[in-house]
Structures are given as structure tokens and as C-alpha cells.
Amino acid sequence: MAQEKIGGEFGAGILNKKSLTPENTTYRIISKSVSEYHFIVPFDLPDAERVEVGQIFSVKDYDQSSSRKLTFLARVLDVQHGSNYDGNWDTTIKGTQFFDRDQIFNRVIAEPLGCVRDGSFRKSRTIPTKFSPVSRAEQEEFQFLRQVMGDIEIGYLRNGSRLVEEIPVALHSDSMDHHMGVFATTGMGKSNFMKVFAASCMRLAARGKSKFGLLIVDPHGEYILGEGRKGTKGLVHLSRYSSSLACYSTDYKNCQMPQVEEFSISFSEIKPEDVALLYNWSPPQMDALEAISRTFDSDNWLDEIQDGEGLARMVREGFKESTIQVLVRRIKNLLEKNAYIKKRSSLPNILANLQNGNVVLVDIPRMSDRAELFLLSVLSRYVLEEYKKEASDGRKNCLITIEEAQRVLGQGSNTSRFESIAREGRKFGVGLCAITQQPKLIEKQLLSQFNTLVVMGLGDRNDRLQLEESAKQDLKSLDIEIQTLEKGEAVISTLGIPFPVPVSVHKYEHYLEHLKAEKAPEESLTSGPGFKPFLE
Amino acid sequence: MKIVHLADSHLGFSGYNRLDEHGRNRMEERVYEGFDLAVEKIISLRPDAVVHAGDVFHHVRPKIRPLVVFQRGLQRLTDAGIPVIIISGNHDAPKSFSSSSPFLLFEGMKDVHIAQRYAYERFDLDDHAFHCIPFCLEPDEYLQEFGKIERSGRDVLVMHGLVESLRNKRLRTVGEHELKDSLLKRDFDYIALGHFHGQARVAENAWYSGSVEYFNFGEAGDQKGLLSVDLEDGEALSVEVRPKNMIDHPPVDCSGLSTEAIAEVLMELCDPQAVRDKLIRITLRNVSRAAFRRIDQVKLSRLGAEAIYLKVRPEFDDEKEERMERPADRFSLQQEFVDYLSQESREGRIAEAIRKEVAGYGSAVLEKAVAAKNTEVLDAPQ
């Protein structure tokens, strides 16, 4: 690209108005600050050249003292009608025409992504020189964005509504010990995103590079094999990396597959506070359940309450013997309905898989809402408590995925379990991945602890507001873009990538094909840092 | 149908450097004897079939002796009308297609069915289908091979490897493969597992029979023997082959004990009758270094003359850390090495990246070295 001279001829152009062409005056930075660039473009561009929200432009500038090139990258936030007139002069009619077409243009408002200087990309602390030329970002400029990408690939960079296939967007597994949120109105692609994310995690784990275990509890039975009627596929179909996937299911048919283990928990892993989630208990019954958790701490509490000594303790706590007996009977009935409560338990295996950095899928289709919450509660408490213990050598962090997270992380939800993971889990290496259609129901303070936000199409203004107000990176400016996201499109704000990234999430079924065909990395004894055994 | 399940005979295992009057390794002889006893026991139980779930031989290229012992045992079993099903394990399966398996010698013997081709094989005996998954070359092949199973309605599964949920009780060997718990399906009448040397039930219908012998002190707490299994009701009964010969004495607190007092403790524990043909370990806690040094080493070694192995482990009172001093037997040398490296790295003396590489590369080399040492020089190269 030819080095353009900046400024010099511009004054001359103003004087000689007739020779002024749009190339001289448009596509140049005209204002405004470090956090917002404005440039103008012709108001009547042909369709192919129209400027769209989300497109990425580059601003060429150069430092006169060192004559080094500088390239600023910026993304379009909004396009507005503009003119050089005050008031309505631009729309005043002159003869049969509008007043003066020369003075009318579109103003493009763009958000800086960062600046490329000496081949490296970083956040910009300054503004481009006024009137610096602006052009659509090209391949070579996009390449710089590769530098900030991580290791968990989830899609391609999106430039407006076009893809930049050369630039895969990948999250950083280093920042996944923090919480993550995936937000979208129903049908916009949350589950698809999670499958792509899980597939990338499996790939990393199979190469011995995963930094965390991923636990997915799937109440809809859609992750394991996909949904036949929609033609979608599941995690089991990624057979190439099956060694890093552990599947557990309550579904008899799914358990027939060699890689799927029957899901079970043992009674000793259930606590009274889990039972509290299983039924709509009356207030006195809730009191009794709370008293039980205070008074009995063994694995065998349900039996202990029933023997003489245990019953006496509850009576001392101020409960009637009959209340306790009714309660116990009901608990037993409820638990018996869950066929997966057995002597054997899958939890230790699940934990070991997580600690080894694998992906764990717990498939629990057709379960009632309460039963599912109960199970999620037992599972996540077990994981958190085990992670609180001293870390063994090489233990990986873990990320617990919760579908419909507004049920458990909402204001006033009585499921403090999950909130405690949200608040203290990070210290022990346990993060949450909350998936929800209604971020507005999630407590703000919790949201502010989320370090990775995957925002997909959200129709409801309050949902967007909630996210924009609590996000670590500024998402407010992206409101228009978020409103216009289509199925599978996302804006991701995450640690390690210095700006919110527009992404077109891979369709899982396509990504599967890609992963299957991908060439394996050369295995080499001499790779990696440190000791090199075969150097000579 | 009634079957006997055994595994991990490790014929050819030798160790502990004690020779008998003919100059043969006593441990090795004991292993052969144990196998003969097991065969006798099986014949007396009159099962409809025997299943050996892997690691018949300790080496991929066994010497003549273990081959003969095994051949004799097979013959006796089949002569008694008991068919035998065998799968290869991580010890006796060559690690590549190009080398030949010791089991080729026994193929074609009447009533002997051997799965050793790194792939699923099915043998139908009486009204049951025996689905055998021998040692496979890649860990992820087990899922694939398992996928080939077609249920007959009366099914037995035979596999060799460490079941995921037993991982904590690691049996320390190289080249072992992990078997996912998801393979332990409920619809098998019985699942016969090999590799773990203790008797253990790992699912409602899945058992490790354990080995007949005690090979190292990691196994001191294990129950051993055969399992006699009734396939109709899935009941598995433990059958002892020979009395336990491994004694790992609970640590003796020697705080303040003089040389004489320590000697007395040792004499008491090592009564010649009590140590005869045994593998014994005695741990002395808080021993005074000076007092221990004055114990006559010659007499001490004479104490254990009747034993196959006697190890006295002093933990001195001046040692800040209690460091376990395990006998560095060849069987677990690379594991010792890997453990040592992790400890060094935990304590910051070796960088993590280096630990990983040294552990990976080093233990492969050690394994080779150990295997080379264990391979008879007289064996013709394959």
C-alpha cells in the first residue's frame, strides 16, 4: 500500500473546491478521542461498500520522528447521517435538489481495538493523527489479532457480517479458572457454542495441554449424541479425542455405548441441604432439615435420625417426633424415585477425570427440574469439597457448567451452594460456566465476577443492560451490535484478548469435520522447553 | 455353568536374589510351585471352564522353564476335561505386531482358546459366550474393540488392565492400560479382570481374581487366590491356593532402645520357623543411628537365611523427614524414579518442565534397561 501523505494537500483542496473528490475528504479520521474514533464516508456508497456495524477498519498513521508505521485497528459501532451544516441546512431544498450534496456524508463511529507498532499488537493509549486515512482492514492486518488469541478455538473472527476465516478466535485456557457466562435468547446457539468449546477442550486434553477439566451436566440430553431430528451431532461423535471425554448417563439406552458409564451417586454423598431442593417443603419441614444438617454430620444421617438417640437429639432441638418421622418417610420416598442412587458412585471417577483435565459429560435427560437441581447440588458440592483439599501433583482446575443458570444464581434463589462456588470456588480452582437466556435475573455482583462473557443474540434490553453494566470490558458501546447478532454470532469479552471480539461461532457439526481431518502435531521428544535428550 | 477365574501368574518372575541349593532363584521357583498348586486346586473344583485374565508370563520372551511349566499345567487341565480361555496381558504381549507372542506355542492345543491378537475375540463354551479383549496396542482401542461385542444373552467379558476406579491403588508397572469403568456393563453375567494383583470386586458383576503369589510389599494387604464363579447367579467365591507368605510387620517404635534391645526385637520377629519361605519386612521407627550401627550385620543376615527375603528398614530418629526406604526392586524401578522426580520437583529442586521430560524419557529408558536385564542372553533375538 502506497505511503500516503497526510495533511499537506488538504488545505489546497478546500480552496479549490471544484477539484475536491470524495477520496480526499472521506475515509479519514476526523475526531474524537482515545476511546472513540470518527471518520466520514460518502453517504451514497454502493451496496457492496456500505459500512456495517461490526466491521473492522485500519487507520494508517506514521510517526514522523522515527518514520515508523503505525496501524490502528477499530471496529464500527454505529453509522450516522452527518453534514457540515448546523441546523437543517443539509435538507433544505435548492432548486430541485437538496441544498448541497458535497457537504453531506455518513459519520462512522468506531471503537479502537488496539494499535500495531513494530509488528506487535497492543492496546492503544493515544489517538491517530487527525485526517489519517482509514481503510477496510486487510488480511495482513487481521493477522496481528492472531497474537492475542488463546488455545480454545471456538469460531472465526467476524468482520461485520463477513467471516475472516484466516483468524480463528480462541479463548485462553489460562483465564478459565475464573467464571464464564454464555448468554443468548433461546435458539441463538448456546448449546452449539458449548459443544464447540467442549470439543476444543477435548482436543487440548488429548494433547496433554488442557489446563482445566470441564463438567457439563446436560438436562436436555442434547450433548451426548446431538439431536437426531435436528441433524445435530454430539460429543461422542468426536471419536478421535474420546480418550479425553468421560460420559455418564441416567438413560438406559445411552449406557449401552462402550464409553458411557451408568451415572450413580451413593446415599452417603447426599446431604440434608440437597434434599431441601427436592421438594416443596413446608417452613417447619425446612427448619427441621436445617436442624438436621446442623446436628448430624455423618454420611449416614438419615438412618441416625431414626434410631432412638438420633430422634432424641431432634426432639431436643424442639421438633416433634411425628414431624421427624413424616419427614424421614418423605425423604426416603423421594430418594427412592431416583434410580441412580445406589451403593456404587460415579463421583470419584468424575472427580479424577476433572482433575486430569478431561471433559466430563453427565447426561440426565427427562429429569424434573427439582431432581436436576438436587443432582447438580450433590455433584457440585462434592467437586468443591474435594478441590478444597490439598492439591495433588498436577491437579487441573475445573469449570462446572450450569444450564438455565438463572434458576440457581438468580436474586433470591435459595440455592446458596452455587453462589458459594461463585464466590469462593476460584480460590480452590473451581469455576462456574453459567448458561442462561436471562442474564437480567442473575445477581449483578455475581456477574461482575465473570471474566469471560460470551454474548450472543439477546433481544431483551434489560438483559443487555445487566451485562453491559457488570462486564469487565466495556460492552456498552456494543449495544447496537449485540442487538443485531444473528444465530451463531457472538461478542466475547475475555481476559487475554484486549477487546471484545466479534465472533462467528463454528457450527459444531462443521467443526467436527474439521477436527477429524486436522493433521496431528508431530510428536517429538525434543519439543518443549528444558531437557533435550537427543540433541547430538 | 461354573468357571474358575485366575490371572497374573507371572511365570518367570524372579527377584530378591535368594538361591536354593540348586542355584535357582527361590522366588522364581515359588511362582512355578504356586501355579502347579493352582492347577491342582482348579482340577479339584471341577469347573466347566477356566479363564486366565492375562499376564501368564512375566516376560514377553519367557525362558524355556516357564513355558514348560505352563504347558504342563494346560495339559493337566485339558486332560481333566476343563477347557481353558486365556488373554494376553501387558507383560506377555509383545508391544508390536512384528514380534511373535509366546502364546503361539499353545495355539491349536485342544480345548485351549487364546486371545492374543490385540483384538476382540469370542469363544463359545457351553451356553455362554466369552468375550475376550486382550492387551491392545493403543489405550483407546479398548473402546473400539468393546464396540464389536454382540451380546448372546449369556455373556462373560474378559479383560486385562487397570480399572479407572482402582487407579488410587496403582499397581506399579509400565505399559499398563486403563480400562474405563463404562466398560463394566451390567448385562454381563460376569466380568473377569486381570492386572490388579489383589482380589477385588469393582462392580456388582466385575472382579479381579488377583494373583496367586505376593510379588512385592505393595501387595502385602491383598487377598489372593482364585475365584470360583457360578455364572447362573454371578456369585464369586474366593479360593485360597496356598497360605500367605508375605509379612509386612507394623512399625516397631524403637525410641530409646539400646543395641541389645533392638536385636532382641529382631530375633523375636525372625524366629526361623516363622520366617521360613516368607517375604518379610520389618520397619523400625525412631531408631538411634549409633545403636543400630552396632548391630552385627552378618548375624542379621543369618537371621533371615530361611526367608526368601528379609528387609529391615530403620527410620532413624535424627532424620527430619520420614523417608520411606523401599527396596528398589526392578519390578518398580521406573516408578521409584518417577516418584523421586516428582518429589524433587515439588520441593523446587527440579523445574517442572524438566521433570516431565526426564520422567517421560528416563522411565522409557529404564524400562528398556530392566527388560534387557530380564531377558535371557541365551534367547535368540526375535
Ligand SMILES: Nc1ncnc2c1ncn2[C@@H]1O[C@H](COP(=O)(O)OP(=O)(O)OP(=O)(O)O)[C@@H](O)[C@H]1O
Ligand atoms: N454457530 C452456528 N452456526 C450455525 N448454526 C448454528 C450455530 N449455532 C447454533 N446453530 C443452530 O441453531 C439451532 C439452535 O442452536 P442451540 O440449540 O445451540 O441453541 P440454544 O441457544 O442452546 O437454544 P435453547 O435455548 O433452546 O437451549 C441448532 O439447530 C443449531 O444447529
Ligand SMILES: [Mg+2]
Ligand atoms: Mg440449549
